[in-house]
Amino acid sequence: MAIGFYFYLDSLAVMPVIDPKNPMAHVTGALTYYFAYWGRYLLPAIFISGAVASLLAKAKREKLLNNVRLDSATQRDPFAAISWREFEMLVGQFFREKGYKVSETAQGADGGIDLHLTGSDDKTYLVQCKHWKASKVPVNVVRELYGVMVAEHAAGAFVVTSGQFTDEAQTFANGKNIQLVDGKLLVSSIQGREVLQAKPVISSVASAIQCPVCNSDMVLRTAKRGPNAGNQFYGCVRYPVCRGTKEA
The missing domain is CATH 1.20.58 (Methane Monooxygenase Hydroxylase; Chain G, domain 1)
Incomplete structure (x- = not known):
């Protein structure tokens, strides 16, 4: 040109x-x-x-x-010496090598969706990167990403961290098309010891049920405490931004 x-x-x-x-x-x-x-x-x-x-x-x-790929002989943390921005670049390149078209956002550190992926099937996947080592990624991060995924009609999503996830975050992701990738799995996938693939499109979203507060989709949840502990209800996918609920 x-x-x-x-x-x-x-x-x-x-x-x-x-x-x-x-x-x-x-x-x-x-x-x-x-x-x-x-x-x-x-x-x-x-x-x-x-x-x-x-x-x-x-x-x-x-x-x-x-x-990371060539550092398999040592026991050191391959993500310790890089910044959060470099971690996002690394994750983006990892998905490029997996055949995805990658679009990087410019929202700053820890600001929402970091990467938009387009697969060979032309479906869109969202990626949020967490360069965390001091604490585990909590459930609210996964829950908020799920809400964004539903709002943008994405086929799936990934949360990629250099550290680990809480048990609550892993429980929430079960049965949903969200892949949680901790530091150990990421290193194994980069070095070719494990294969990382997007989950099949499974959704627990009740698309016919809309939130009475914001008209977003609702997801089936189970109350963990209070007088209704153990009972199921529909909650807004935008929780905790929106706290709309309906009886199951």
Whole structure:
């Protein structure tokens, strides 16, 4: 594109001939000349800079992934020395190598969905990355991602962490098309010892039942405490943002 734009704009960078009978044509021609004259250098430079930045980012993603792949002989934590942003880049490259088209978001650290995946079946999958080591990923993270997944009509979702998940988070993900990937599973998958695949599309969402508060879909849940402990009810998938409920 840089080469094409250069030669195209270079062909336009011709000073117009002054025609006393048509001064506006001279003004238009002069503007075209100056735009083409400088644009033939600026636009290719922008395209080349973008290409170089893309190549450098790709090289960095591949290096991060290869560091984990080739570090199987040591017992050290392969994620300890990288930042949260580098962890997202590593996870994105991991899914690229699995055949997904990856779109990275720019919402900042720990801000919502980090990656959008498109599989070979053209279905969309959401990814949230958690570069956590001090604490386990709790159930509310998985629950909120599930709500976003339903709202965006995604086929599935992944929560990928460098650490671990709580038992409550794993229980909530059971039976849903959400894959929890802890640090151990991620390393094993990168090194080829385990195969990571998206879960089949299974949903416990009652799509015919809508939340009386926000009109979102509702999911079947079981009360864990209080006078109704053990009883099932429908709760909004946007919990805890929305606390709408209905009797099962």
